[in-house]
Amino acid sequence: MKIVTVLGARPQFIKAALVSHELRKNNEEIIIHTGQHYNIELSEIFFKEMGIPQPDYNLEVGSGTHATQTARMMMKLEKKFQEEKPDMVLLYGDTNSTLAAAVTASKLNLPIAHVEAGPRMYDKSVPEEVNRIITDHISTLLFAPTPLAAENLYKEGLKDAVHLTGDVMYDLFLYFSKKADKSSDIFDELGLNNREYILTTIHRARNTDSVENLKAITSALQGLSANNKIVFPAHPRTVKYLKKYGLYDALDENPDIQLIKPVGYLDMNILTRNASKIVTDSGGLQKEAFFARVPCITLDSSTGWPETVNEGWNTIFTESKNNFLVENEIVKVVNNFSPQGKYENVFGSGDASKNICKIIENYGENKHTKQF
Numbered sequence: 241m242k243i244v245t246v247l248g249a250r251p252q253f254i255k256a257a258l259v260s261h262e263l264r265k266n267n268e269e270i271i272i273h274t275g276q277h278y279n280i281e282l283s284e285i286f287f288k289e290m291g292i293p294q295p296d297y298n299l300e301v302g303s304g305t306h307a308t309q310t311a312r313m314m315m316k317l318e319k320k321f322q323e324e325k326p327d328m329v330l331l332y333g334d335t336n337s338t339l340a341a342a343v344t345a346s347k348l349n350l351p352i353a354h355v356e357a358g359p360r361m362y363d364k365s366v367p368e369e370v371n372r373i374i375t376d377h378i379s380t381l382l383f384a385p386t387p388l389a390a391e392n393l394y395k396e397g398l399k400d401a402v403h404l405t406g407d408v409m410y411d412l413f414l415y416f417s418k419k420a421d422k423s424s425d426i427f428d429e430l431g432l433n434n435r436e437y438i439l440t441t442i443h444r445a446r447n448t449d450s451v452e453n454l455k456a457i458t459s460a461l462q463g464l465s466a467n468n469k470i471v472f473p474a475h476p477r478t479v480k481y482l483k484k485y486g487l488y489d490a491l492d493e494n495p496d497i498q499l500i501k502p503v504g505y506l507d508m509n510i511l512t513r514n515a516s517k518i519v520t521d522s523g524g525l526q527k528e529a530f531f532a533r534v535p536c537i538t539l540d541s542s543t544g545w546p547e548t549v550n551e552g553w554n555t556i557f558t559e560s561k562n563n564f565l566v567e568n569e570i571v572k573v574v575n576n577f578s579p580q581g582k583y584e585n586v587f588g589s590g591d592a593s594k595n596i597c598k599i600i601e602n603y604g605e606n607k608h609t610k611q612f
């Protein structure tokens with residue numbers, strides 16, 4: 241089969257790493273990078289260190305408002321899809337790149353395969369929730385990472401398209417942990433010891449764009465730094481708003497807070513597995529904290545991964561005053577959260593990437609049989 245894979249943002253490069261490798265054993269794959277993420281540390285680094293095949297095209301759409309960015313992608317993707325004439329378009333996750341590619345492929349009647357279909361936050365004010373719902377509803381193959389994600393899709397009437405495959409991020413976690421142990425120097429670089437620091441990442445619009453929420457989060461980190469080291473690889477979106485709201489310097493000058501550039505997947509794997517706690521609004525990092533059995537405090541309205549909460553390893557911080565986060569309450573929850581040690585892994589057995597490729601290939605074979 242000829243598959244066109246569309247990627248654009250950090251979590252998508254990561255999720256594609258093992259699937260691309262597997263897919264290329266029996267199929268032709270063309271990778272289109274939309275250019276949504278363009279900084280080296282959000283894009284190029286992953287292709288290099290995870291051995292992801294170089295994109296065949298980079299559409300260089302860059303940043304913009306949701307509509308501008310998505311529309312630019314759609315115009316360029318339409319041309320590429322028409323030129324390449326793929327048998328299937330392969331998409332990951334819930335970013336604007338996912339949405340743009342899904343709508344464009346659907347209008348050209350191209351079959352769509354969606355990896356990580358089905359998680360729901362039940363909050364349509366979150367842009368990613370809308371991206372994911374629309375993509376799921378116009379896809380041909382839906383690869384659900386967990387039984388709950390599959391259940392969500394059944395409830396929306398999509399049962400015929402659903403395949404419960406396991407989560408590719410769990411495959412990656414198993415595969416790259418060994419490599420990270422051998423090659424990452426991040427502990428030496430940052431002068432860290434095991435379980436001696438809290439790892440934090442923040443990039444959701446709800447947390448970064450609101451001065452009240454960003455202030456509450458940074459004040460909470462300052463408070464927590466009295467008793468903990470903090471490692472904070474900061475997304476450029478977050479840096480932009482920290483500077484805009486005058487919050488950057490105080491964080492940067494605190495010797496117990498390591499405010500650093502985003503790191504590669506291998507360094508992040510080491511930082512995650514050895515943290516005492518993780519404070520984040522990242523969907524992917526919530527799952528990785530669970531895989532690593534590190535307590536996670538999620539600063540978001542809800543989670544797409546309630547499995548991690550049900551098993552006791554993740555807690556969603558929702559305490560707010562007039563709809564804004566409250567600094568002291570964040571500190572309390574982070575200090576007091578202590579998982580009960582349950583651990584049933586509902587994210588599969590580490591073979592999701594292989595399962596996904598088999599299903600895509602079966603689809604290709606059956607489609608040909610039907611046509612002739």
Ligand code: UD1
Nearest residue numbers: 249250251276277278279282303304335336367368476477
């Ligand atoms: C996007 C995804 C989000 C995902 C995140 C992963 C959407 C709606 N959101 O959010 O689901 O969790 O990626 O990291 O698609 N910027 C740079 N350099 C870059 C990229 C972005 O400086 O290489 C800055 C720009 O100021 C830009 C801002 O970050 O305006 C936001 O970037 P954007 O791609 O729109 O969304 P993310 O917040 O990265």
Ligand code: UDP
Nearest residue numbers: 250251473502503504505508522523524525
């Ligand atoms: N990640 C990384 N370096 C960082 C921060 C995150 O490699 O500095 C990885 C993280 O381990 C996970 C993925 O990026 O695999 C999560 O992506 P992100 O938080 O950007 O997006 P989300 O998962 O929230 O969509």
